[in-house]
Amino acid sequence: MNKNVGTVCVHGKKQRRNVDNTGAVSFPIYQSATFVHPAFGESTGFDYSRLQNPTREELERVVNDLEEGVDALAFSTGMAAVTVLLDILEPGDHIVATDDLYGGTIRLMESICKKNGIKTTFVETDKVENVEKAIEKNTKMIYIETPTNPMMKIADIEEISKIAKKNNCILVVDNTFLTPYFQKPLKLGADVVLHSATKY
Ligand SMILES: Cc1ncc(COP(=O)(O)O)c(C=O)c1O
Structure with a gap:
């Protein structure tokens, strides 16, 4: 489906990965520096916020969808x-x-x-x-x-x-x-x- 730019700004083009399972409509701002691993040697993809953080990942996903690129990285400035x-x-x-x-x-x-x-x-x-x-x-x-x-x-x-x-x-x-x-x-x-x- 061809989504309107306003929709892409809010939701991105595809279904987001299920990081937050609370049903929050607006993507939450994660302030945690560190993340728990499900088991030894297993990671959810979030270990330490400098490396990746769910909020930043969401921003990158949406900006990448808007620019129609293959991937995006967000920085503090x-x-x-x-x-x-x-x-x-x-x-x-x-x-x-x-x-x-x-x-x-x-x-x-x-x-x-x-x-x-x-x-x-x-x-x-x-x-x-x-x-x-x-x-x-x-x-x-x-x-x-x-x-x-x-x-x-x-x-x-x-x-x-x-x-x-x-x-x-x-x-x-x-x-x-x-x-x-x-x-x-x-x-x-x-x-x-x-x-x-x-x-x-
Ligand atoms: C065209 C352009 N690129 C880059 C920058 C630098 O961005 P920031 O101020 O977010 O570090 C600016 C800032 O004014 C800008 O106008």
């Missing part, structure tokens, strides 16, 4: 998500990024990434040819934000995804400003989509 994503890169790797990214992301790339031997070239990604020209032998990631914060610049995700595929790069899209309600980057060829959930 958008910058934590950006940091983890950039951590998949190795010293010597290169990023091509939008020149008008959210300031925190630019600072992360210009300070921490640079210190760790990862170079970033910032280009106006509203012109696809700039992205192509900036690709180097060691480019591993194209990181775009569309629309950007603050200048609301737009990039063509579909066209940039073709460049990413041709050059064996991961295409990351920060979808904070449109959300999957208006734009689904994974459907347009992006590999990873991320959000700061305190915005729209």
Whole structure:
């Protein structure tokens, strides 16, 4: 059945795994740090909240359904998500990024990434040819934000995804400003989509 976006926001697309058997209509907020194991060597999938927690799992399931992805991870802030994503890169790797990214992301790339031997070239990604020209032998990631914060610049995700595929790069899209309600980057060829959930 094709569910309305409002329904997906509340329930996700499929039946949730039966974690809470109280019949609670709104998914409960679990505050426990640790979870009991049913028996020695057996786990319900919840051991320690930093690793996974039923509330976070529910958020991940619903956001993944909204973005139509294969899986999702939730973090305490958008910058934590950006940091983890950039951590998949190795010293010597290169990023091509939008020149008008959210300031925190630019600072992360210009300070921490640079210190760790990862170079970033910032280009106006509203012109696809700039992205192509900036690709180097060691480019591993194209990181775009569309629309950007603050200048609301737009990039063509579909066209940039073709460049990413041709050059064996991961295409990351920060979808904070449109959300999957208006734009689904994974459907347009992006590999990873991320959000700061305190915005729209
Ligand atoms: C487009 C965009 N991405 C990422 C972030 C970072 O998210 P957070 O503030 O949740 O760490 C922000 C924050 O303003 C943002 O506007």
